[in-house]
Amino acid sequence: MFDDLRDLYQEVIFDHNRNPRNFYVMEDADRKVEGFNPLCGDRLTLFLKMDGDKITDASFQGSGCAISTASVSLMTDIVKGLTEAEAEALFAKFHAMTTGKEEDINLEAVGKLAVLAGVREYPARVKCATLAWHTLDAALKNEQEAISTE
Amino acid sequence: MSTFPVEKIRADFPILQEKIRNKPLVYLDNAASCQKPQQVIDSIVHCYSHEYANVHRGVHTLSVRATDRYEGAREKIQQFINAQSTKEIIFVRGATEAINLVAQTFGKTNIKSGDEILITAMEHHSNIVPWQMLCAETGAVLKVAPINLHGELIFDEFEALISDKTKLVSVVHMSNALGTVNPVKKIIAAAKAKNIPVLLDGAQAIPHMAVDVQALDCDFYVFSGHKLYAPSGIGVLYGKQALLEAMPPYQGGGDMIRKVTFEESEYNSLPYKFEAGTPNIADAIGLGAAIDYLSEIGMDNIAKYEAELLDYATEKALQIEGLRIIGDTSEKGAILSFVLDKIHPHDIGTMLDSLGIAIRAGHHCAMPVMDFFEVPATARASFAMYNTKEEIDVLMAGIEDLIKIFG
Numbered sequence: 001m002f003d004d005l006r007d008l009y010q011e012v013i014f015d016h017n018r019n020p021r022n023f024y025v026m027e028d029a030d031r032k033v034e035g036f037n038p039l040c041g042d043r044l045t046l047f048l049k050m051d052g053d054k055i056t057d058a059s060f061q062g063s064g065c066a067i068s069t070a071s072v073s074l075m076t077d078i079v080k081g082l083t084e085a086e087a088e089a090l091f092a093k094f095h096a097m098t099t100g101k102e103e104d105i106n107l108e109a110v111g112k113l114a115v116l117a118g119v120r121e122y123p124a125r126v127k128c129a130t131l132a133w134h135t136l137d138a139a140l141k142n143e144q145e146a147i148s149t150e
Numbered sequence: 151m152s153t154f155p156v157e158k159i160r161a162d163f164p165i166l167q168e169k170i171r172n173k174p175l176v177y178l179d180n181a182a183s184c185q186k187p188q189q190v191i192d193s194i195v196h197c198y199s200h201e202y203a204n205v206h207r208g209v210h211t212l213s214v215r216a217t218d219r220y221e222g223a224r225e226k227i228q229q230f231i232n233a234q235s236t237k238e239i240i241f242v243r244g245a246t247e248a249i250n251l252v253a254q255t256f257g258k259t260n261i262k263s264g265d266e267i268l269i270t271a272m273e274h275h276s277n278i279v280p281w282q283m284l285c286a287e288t289g290a291v292l293k294v295a296p297i298n299l300h301g302e303l304i305f306d307e308f309e310a311l312i313s314d315k316t317k318l319v320s321v322v323h324m325s326n327a328l329g330t331v332n333p334v335k336k337i338i339a340a341a342k343a344k345n346i347p348v349l350l351d352g353a354q355a356i357p358h359m360a361v362d363v364q365a366l367d368c369d370f371y372v373f374s375g376h377k378l379y380a381p382s383g384i385g386v387l388y389g390k391q392a393l394l395e396a397m398p399p400y401q402g403g404g405d406m407i408r409k410v411t412f413e414e415s416e417y418n419s420l421p422y423k424f425e426a427g428t429p430n431i432a433d434a435i436g437l438g439a440a441i442d443y444l445s446e447i448g449m450d451n452i453a454k455y456e457a458e459l460l461d462y463a464t465e466k467a468l469q470i471e472g473l474r475i476i477g478d479t480s481e482k483g484a485i486l487s488f489v490l491d492k493i494h495p496h497d498i499g500t501m502l503d504s505l506g507i508a509i510r511a512g513h514h515c516a517m518p519v520m521d522f523f524e525v526p527a528t529a530r531a532s533f534a535m536y537n538t539k540e541e542i543d544v545l546m547a548g549i550e551d552l553i554k555i556f557g
Binding site: 128 | 496527551552
């Protein structure tokens with residue numbers, strides 16, 4: 001059952017959905033931005049701790065589908081220690097993986113995020129995976145208003 | 151259940167033969183839009199192949215033929231909802247446009263600063279936003295009657311919100327997000343006691359039950375063709391003749407005028423006053439064909455069959471651990487809105503899709519309803535007359551399987 005879905009729902013995704021990492025309110029966050037996907041009601045708040053242009057810590061709160069929860073959980077893990085420029089560069093690679101042309105995909109460059117590559121076959125679900133990153137992008141640009149994938 | 155000719159009906163809907171992801175399609179997203187029988191598809195092909203020209207215009211044969219068919223569809227609708235006259239049947243794009251029409255014409259003429267418009271907490275966005283826009287323009291106030299945890303209108307509170315300032319009551323006949331069928335007769339009686347006109351949003355109700363606008367005594371009734379087995383892009387505004395006569399036109403243009411000079415224009419009579427420009431001729435004819443099709447089966451038979459489907463689905467759903475039905479009043483149409491513990495509706499939607507099952511996952515254009523039940527979204531299986539118990543079994547097995555896989 002659900003054999004067709006194995007590319008989309010990998011075990012790592014179920015794991016992050018069941019036990020999301022960095023899932024807490026960061027009281028002393030330097031950046032706090034809300035992300036919202038009005039299509040499915042996914043809602044998250046992203047918290048960042050910064051040291052200059054370096055992300056020293058990241059956490060989130062909110063509710064969403066397994067894809068969006070796993071995506072933000074993985075993202076908050078992977079961006080710790082990255083500079084703003086490095087995080088933006090990773091977002092660009094992630095974006096290419098989920099929505100770009102086949103030849104632009106570099107699974108090695110995105111590391112653990114490669115488990116989300118399956119969403120490109122499900123156009124209705126791409127926004128679930130990218131919401132976290134659009135929210136991060138807004139946080140890095142210091143946009144304090146709620147952002148939306150629409 | 152065996153007397154309802156569901157297999158014969160299914161054979162009329164070519165799309166039901168489609169395979170989705172190599173599985174037979176189980177189409178349970180009927181509240182979003184219904185599939186079309188061959189008879190409706192044929193009527194459109196026939197129109198464009200044999201009887202298409204502009205209506206109300208030419209003296210040539212084809213134009214007369216097209217006009218007869220287009221006006222014939224209007225007569226079918228008039229009979230279907232038992233309106234007094236075809237003058238009361240206005241063709242629009244859908245229920246949404248019909249509500250906007252009423253807001254922009256009846257609303258702008260009759261609703262002033264400080265006046266109130268009363269809706270319920272279970273409305274579709276299409277019966278919220280046009281009134282908010284009107285309120286923003288006029289300074290009127292939108293009042294919202296609350297619902298309870300069964301998804302029922304709290305009637306006493308609704309009644310208490312009717313005041314001397316209320317100028318219009320606009321409520322949904324059947325909720326698309328919950329399935330609740332509102333006690334519209336009581337609602338209308340309460341409004342009439344204070345001479346307040348009532349608009350019923352019938353988009354969801356019309357494919358599931360017989361509607362008699364005279365028996366209801368509503369002032370406006372709106373619905374969309376595409377939820378009634380007819381094409382998208384065509385819908386109906388029913389309004390009582392006296393109200394429609396008193397309303398200014400909605401849009402200006404051809405067909406809605408009697409005489410035009412550069413100084414002034416004289417408007418056409420009903421229903422044409424509200425139908426500026428070349429209308430959606432073929433799809434109106436398609437709506438007429440859908441009504442013929444439904445009339446042959448009988449709306450009461452459809453309602454009875456669908457009630458059995460809903461009972462069966464509800465009983466099965468309640469046996470699934472961790473499943474919570476959103477909207478569990480006994481007064482319901484064939485909609486099963488639900489959530490699962492720790493599994494987001496969007497995941498449910500994708501997983502069921504891989505089994506060939508089409509349901510809706512989301513807020514159903516009723517975000518305030520989601521807020522009330524404190525869920526971001528729901529999964530919704532909505533049934534039509536062509537669905538079967540076997541399809542419900544496929545749905546329930548799919549739900550049980552996806553619960554297992556999510557662990």
